[in-house]
Amino acid sequence: MKLHGSVTSLEGGSNFATQTVNTIVQSGIFEGTGVNVLKGCTLVESSFDIFIQGILGLLAFTTLFAKRYMESPRRPFVVWGFDASKQAVAGMTVHILNIGIAEYLTHAVGAAALKSDECDFY
Numbered sequence: 001m002k003l004h005g006s007v008t009s010l011e012g013g014s015n016f017a018t019q020t021v022n023t024i025v026q027s028g029i030f031e032g033t034g035v036n037v038l039k040g041c042t043l044v045e046s047s048f049d050i051f052i053q054g055i056l057g058l059l060a061f062t063t064l065f066a067k068r069y070m071e072s073p074r075r076p077f078v079v080w081g082f083d084a085s086k087q088a089v090a091g092m093t094v095h096i097l098n099i100g101i102a103e104y105l106t107h108a109v110g111a112a113a114l115k116s117d118e119c120d121f122y
Helices: 018-027 047-070 077-105
Strands: 001-005 036-039
Touching: 047 077
Parallel strands: 001 036
Antiparallel strands: none
16 A cells, blocks of 8 residues: 655645645654555556556546437447547547656656656646
């Protein structure tokens, strides 16, 4: 299990969620429990990250199917399939490019100097 903690915003301020995570992480309650505390937010570095990406994909495809059953008059399945596949391919392409750019900016450019993580760039 990975817990993301110790995140500060670009301006140096922090919000309630960041303060809460920092307080929990700094309390030391995870020491010796096998929980790996990461610095910042990640997009595709752990199995949990991949699971969340899968859930997002499933939600997107479910929305397309729900939209099909709500439309009136309903288009033939083949026509709907071509339209839905076009939207799915475009959405996945943009999503993968966004993740790739965020990974590149974080790891290759050196986000440590910017005090940012992958999620800030995404």
